[in-house]
Amino acid sequence: MPTTKTAVVALTAGVAxxxxxxxxxxxxxxxxxxxxxxxxxxxxxxxxxxxxxxxxVQHAAPPAVPTAQAVGAGEGALNIIVxxxxxxxxxxxxxxxxxHPFEKATSCKVNVKVGxxxxxxxxxxxxxxxxxxxxxxxxxxxxxxxxxxxxxxTALVPNYATISTFLKDAPWNSVNKQMYGIxxxxxxxxxxxxxxxxxPAPDSWSVVFDTNSPYKGKVTAYDSPIxxxxxxxxxxxxxxxxxIVNPYELDDTQFQAAVDLLTQQxxxxxxxxxxxxxxxxxxxxxxxxxxxxxxxxxxLVNSGKKTKVLSTVPKEGSTGWSDTWMISSKAAHPxxxxxxMDYITSATVNAQVAEWFGEAPAQTKACDKxxxxxxxxxxxxxxxxxxxxxxxxxxxxxxxxDDRGNVCKDYAAWTQAWTTIRx
Numbered sequence: 176m177p178t179t180k181t182a183v184v185a186l187t188a189g190v191a192x193x194x195x196x197x198x199x200x201x202x203x204x205x206x207x208x209x210x211x212x213x214x215x216x217x218x219x220x221x222x223x224x225x226x227x228x229x230x231x232v233q234h235a236a237p238p239a240v241p242t243a244q245a246v247g248a249g250e251g252a253l254n255i256i257v258x259x260x261x262x263x264x265x266x267x268x269x270x271x272x273x274x275h276p277f278e279k280a281t282s283c284k285v286n287v288k289v290g291x292x293x294x295x296x297x298x299x300x301x302x303x304x305x306x307x308x309x310x311x312x313x314x315x316x317x318x319x320x321x322x323x324x325x326x327x328x329t330a331l332v333p334n335y336a337t338i339s340t341f342l343k344d345a346p347w348n349s350v351n352k353q354m355y356g357i358x359x360x361x362x363x364x365x366x367x368x369x370x371x372x373x374x375p376a377p378d379s380w381s382v383v384f385d386t387n388s389p390y391k392g393k394v395t396a397y398d399s400p401i402x403x404x405x406x407x408x409x410x411x412x413x414x415x416x417x418x419i420v421n422p423y424e425l426d427d428t429q430f431q432a433a434v435d436l437l438t439q440q441x442x443x444x445x446x447x448x449x450x451x452x453x454x455x456x457x458x459x460x461x462x463x464x465x466x467x468x469x470x471x472x473x474x475l476v477n478s479g480k481k482t483k484v485l486s487t488v489p490k491e492g493s494t495g496w497s498d499t500w501m502i503s504s505k506a507a508h509p510x511x512x513x514x515x516m517d518y519i520t521s522a523t524v525n526a527q528v529a530e531w532f533g534e535a536p537a538q539t540k541a542c543d544k545x546x547x548x549x550x551x552x553x554x555x556x557x558x559x560x561x562x563x564x565x566x567x568x569x570x571x572x573x574x575x576x577d578d579r580g581n582v583c584k585d586y587a588a589w590t591q592a593w594t595t596i597r598x
Contacts (some may be wrong), residue, residue, distance in 0.1 A: 235574050237350055238322035240504045246331050246513045249283040253511040256299050256308040258498065260532045261359075261519075262287045271531055273524045280518075283511035300324070303505035306512040309359060310501050312347035312568035313401045317586065319355050320572065324501040327354050331513050334520045338537045341562045346423075346576075347569040348499040356499035357516045359525070360534035362554065363495040363565050364397065364405070365486040367473050368465035369458065379489050380409045383466055384440050391443040395457060395466030398447035400586070400593035401568055404494050405467065406433040406440070408566055412491040422494070423569040424576055430584045430592070437596050447597065451475075458484055470554060471533030488564045495565035497537075529554070 255262065262285060265272030274285045288305065290296040293314035300308055300323045310318060318324045329335040335357055342348075342358035349355060368377060373390065383394050384406070396402060407422035410432055419429050446463055448454040454472050457463035459481045473484045500516045502509065518524060522540035529536035530545055535554035542551035555561040575583040584592075 237319045240322055240325045242326040243328050243331055243502075243509060243513060246510050249281045249511040249514055250508040251282055251284060251511075252286065253283045253307075253508050253515055254286045254288070254305045255512075255515065256288045256290045256296050256305050258309050258311075258532075259289045261309050261498075261528060263528075263531060271527070273519075273527055277515065277518050281511065281514050283508065283514060285515075297321075297323075300503060303503065305503055306506040306508045307500060307502045307515065309498050310356065311496050311498050313399075313496075313570055313586070315347050315355065315499055315501065316350075316570035316572055318501060319350055322504055324355055325504045325506070327356055327502060327516075329354050329357070332357055332517045332520070334517050334522075334538060337522075337539050338520060339539055339557060339559070339562075341559045342497055342537050345497065345567065346421075347497060347567055356501040357520055358537040359498045359500055359520060360529055360532065360537055361495060361497035361562075361565075361567070362470055362534045363488055363493045363561075364467050365470055365473070365493060366465070366489050367458070367468035367484050367486040369461070369482060370485050371482065372461065372464040376485065376487075377465065377489070378487065380405070380491050381413075383443075384409060384436060386439055386442055388443050390464055392445040393462070393464040394440075394443050395446050395448055395454065395463040395468070396440065396444050397467045398449040398597070400589040401494075402467075403430075403433050403437065403589050403593065404566065404568070406436045408494060409491050410436060421569075421576070422566050423571050424583045425571070426575065426579060426582050427584070430588070434592050434596065441596065441598075455479075458482065469533075474533060474553075488561065492564045492566060495567050497567045498534075526550075529556075 262274055263271045264274035278284055288299065290299060293311050296308055296310060297314050297317050299305060300318055301321070338358050342361060344352060344354065348358060366377060366380060366383070370376065382388060382390070383396065388394065404422040407419055407425055407429065410417055411419040411422060414432065417429050417432055419425065425433060446457055448457070451469060451472050454463070454468060455475045458472070458476050459479065468486065470486065473486050476482060476484045500519065502512045502516070506512050519528065520538050522538055523544045525536045525538035526541035526544035529541060530547065530550060535551070535556040536542070539557050542556055545551060551557060571584060571586050571589050573581040573583055573585045575581070
């Protein structure tokens with residue numbers, strides 16, 4: 176998910192929502208990678224069992240990393256990097272605990288390191304001290320192409336079979352039809368507005384880019400280099416001469432057009448946000464009346480009943496995020512990590528995480544297990560049509576994935592440009 180993601184209790188509008196803190200567990204550094212024995216995970220350099228799709232983008236091959244061929248007994252420990260709220264052990268809310276049941280079932284003691292940003296997660300994974308990570312799309316390709324994560328053999332994760340197909344073999348979690356993780360949860364970056372301040376109801380992102388906007392100074396935008404994709408997506412629809420196909424694969428001309436639009440937009444933005452609690456406060460106070468938000472932000476505002484917020488995926492589409500559980504190429508406890516990936520995406524547990532955090536579950540069977548029976552409808556959990564309108568965050572790399580070659584701007588260039596835009 177987003178680069179500054181924090182946990183949320185999101186039981187949909189009308190139900191009280193509470194903020195979730197970080198897990199109190201402390202990560203125990205893993206030792207050097209060991210070869211599994213006694214029926215443990217074996218590896219080969221072959222591919223896993225992901226289901227290819229005709230639209231899969233062909234990129235240069237990542238470093239060759241062995242793929243597990245079997246899962247044996249757990250090694251007794253599991254060291255993972257997670258977004259806050261993804262590995263609750265009852266310390267934040269005694270009724271919210273899916274870590275201890277996992278430990279009891281597998282004898283894998285879970286040690287949690289909460290990552291505050293995608294950049295931090297990438298850095299931590301490079302140490303080799305962690306078995307896995309709940310990576311967002313703006314981190315996954317960096318981890319794949321650096322060789323820090325291994326391809327995933329989805330045949331070893333039984334619950335993968337019933338995960339929403341539109342989250343599989345995607346540009347942010349696979350390369351050349353090979354899965355590098357197990358989808359966990361997702362959401363759209365929606366256009367939100369206060370209906371008491373904004374009329375008529377917007378159906379286009381033009382309202383956040385128009386320099387003559389009547390809402391100048393009350394517009395909000397997400398504070399991250401990945402937000403450049405939002406501008407590119409809008410230009411894809413409104414400036415066809417730029418020939419933008421993928422908002423994360425931008426050559427010099429396309430990239431500069433997006434940067435220019437964002438530089439222009441700065442004149443009407445009242446607040447950039449990365450902390451969702453501040454975004455919620457801005458909507459409630461009226462400092463913000465429209466702009467890019469997460470669905471959970473709107474739910475928090477509406478449940479607080481200080482004001483009302485509406486949202487939509489505009490006609491140009493929307494960016495969004497899909498988180499993926501990935502296993503380290505240096506995992507000291509690969510069996511425990513495979514067991515965790517299957518457990519966390521099981522119907523009951525994936526439902527628990529989704530409701531606690533405030534996101535659409537990846538597991539289709541989770542919708543039968545949510546406490547709030549309207550939860551999956553609110554979050555469009557199994558709605559492939561809704562998902563098709565989302566351009567999920569994908570790490571920008573130089574390889575354009577087409578006949579242009581290695582001329583696209585990579586994440587380092589996006590970061591540099593965003594720093595300049597923000598001043």
